[in-house]
Amino acid sequence: MLLQELLGIDEEVYFVEESYLAQRSIERTLDYLKGVRRFAGEKQMRLLRVREGEHTLGLVLFNPADEEVPVDFWSVFTGALAGARSKKDFEAFTDSLLSVNLPEKDIEISSESWRDAVNEYYSLMLVNRNLCTGCTVRPESYKNVFSENRVRRVAEIFGILQKKGFYPEGRILEVCCGNGMSTLALYRLGLDPLAVEINKCAVCQGLEQGVLNPQKTVVMDATALSRYFEPGSFDAVMGFMLGLVYEFNKELWTGIMREAISVANEGALILFTVSSKPEIEILSEFLLRAGVKGEVIDNTDSEGTYDQWFFAGRKQKA
Numbered sequence: 001m002l003l004q005e006l007l008g009i010d011e012e013v014y015f016v017e018e019s020y021l022a023q024r025s026i027e028r029t030l031d032y033l034k035g036v037r038r039f040a041g042e043k044q045m046r047l048l049r050v051r052e053g054e055h056t057l058g059l060v061l062f063n064p065a066d067e068e069v070p071v072d073f074w075s076v077f078t079g080a081l082a083g084a085r086s087k088k089d090f091e092a093f094t095d096s097l098l099s100v101n102l103p104e105k106d107i108e109i110s111s112e113s114w115r116d117a118v119n120e121y122y123s124l125m126l127v128n129r130n131l132c133t134g135c136t137v138r139p140e141s142y143k144n145v146f147s148e149n150r151v152r153r154v155a156e157i158f159g160i161l162q163k164k165g166f167y168p169e170g171r172i173l174e175v176c177c178g179n180g181m182s183t184l185a186l187y188r189l190g191l192d193p194l195a196v197e198i199n200k201c202a203v204c205q206g207l208e209q210g211v212l213n214p215q216k217t218v219v220m221d222a223t224a225l226s227r228y229f230e231p232g233s234f235d236a237v238m239g240f241m242l243g244l245v246y247e248f249n250k251e252l253w254t255g256i257m258r259e260a261i262s263v264a265n266e267g268a269l270i271l272f273t274v275s276s277k278p279e280i281e282i283l284s285e286f287l288l289r290a291g292v293k294g295e296v297i298d299n300t301d302s303e304g305t306y307d308q309w310f311f312a313g314r315k316q317k318a
Helices: 002-007 027-039 084-098 111-127 148-163 181-188 200-208 222-227 250-263 277-289
Strands: 012-015 047-052 055-063 073-078 105-108 172-174 194-197 217-219 234-239 264-274 292-298 309-315
Touching (some): 002 012, 047 111, 073 084, 148 181, 200 217, 222 250, 234 250, 250 277, 277 292, 277 309
Parallel strands (some): 047 105, 194 217
Antiparallel strands (some): 047 055, 264 309
8 A cells, every 4th residue: 555655664554534525624633633632742652744845744643452453553644635724723733742742753755645645545445345334236347347449439539639739738637437437548548637436336346447546536526626626736627428418407517517617727628528419518608608718529420429529628817
């Protein structure tokens, strides 16, 4: 596990927060740290500090085996993914704690590597069925789930984009990634997206098959992106085979478009594909009004199934 590699430890590690999304508010983290701080100084605890420069990314507390838990393990506290106010509270607690209990190790890493480790931890917890009590879903074979034709179809889109000057660079977010069928095409093109999907089972399937990268995959509602990512976090936001987009449910999909734009950088590539012309017309109308300069592209083929129409454009300066 990347987390253990970064920390240089062999024992088991567990984040205090039960989910990736809980890392935004870190309520349990702050509550636990209050208790730890209350007893700090009475005896020295084994602590590891993870930092980027002068900013504490994480605090790792050793828990020796006892009658209740017969193995040694480390508890991981982090405020790196939290909102500004919670992050400030986290650093205040850790600074106070470290002033009376020096860390055993002071580990400096980049915030990006730390975020990858957090992502991987929760991905592995999911695929190992630790986040879904009583799961009865059995793994399927790769060939029964993934289609090379589908992967090829997505790859072909990027050939079209390159000719039109829309090829993605930098930090990429893929929304509604499902089990990673389209994500696989991005990987093969040398792209490294952060893939988000609300359906745990779909994400688990992609992780089980080794398609989704556990360090770059998050179970998340795409209608709430701005709650977890800062404005300008991504240089490209894309989603493949969104659907189905109808007049009666267009508020859902335009809401996702709004969220995608909100976390995109100025000049970021905005790319979404669907299966029909009426669907892309609904999305493109909203995107153009929302300040994305782009175009609808007819990508129809004889099969008439996947990625038949798509919108590609760039976010303009507000």
